[in-house]
Amino acid sequence: MTDDRLCRHCLLTIGPRAMRRTVNGENCAFCCYGCCIAFQVKSGKSEEWEAAWLLIRLGVGGFLSMNIMLFSLLLYTGAFTVSMRGCFLGFTSCSGSSRRQL
Secondary structure, three states, X not given: OOHHHEOOOOOOEOOOOOEEEEEOOEEXXXXXXXXXXXXXXXXXXXXXXXXXXXXHHHXXXXXXXXXXXXXXXXXXXXXXXXXXXXXXXXXXXXXXXXXXXX
């Protein structure tokens, strides 16, 4: 197998949708966008490295913000209260309706 058929970062084979980028003035092929960003952070010059690192920080920040919003929604709706615990597990009746146990 030739070197141009392997990902520059993880050394896996490149599929039909390879990403080709120029990093440090050298044409590189990557198997996915994640490998492209990781390679730029690892070995890029100052501008490429800073842009890729900013993109990673933005993605991680967005992911953590979504988790905090989901957790606060569960707290707001009372999903963790003791009185509703049986309702979620199916052991007691919820709001007066009879519920069969399986």
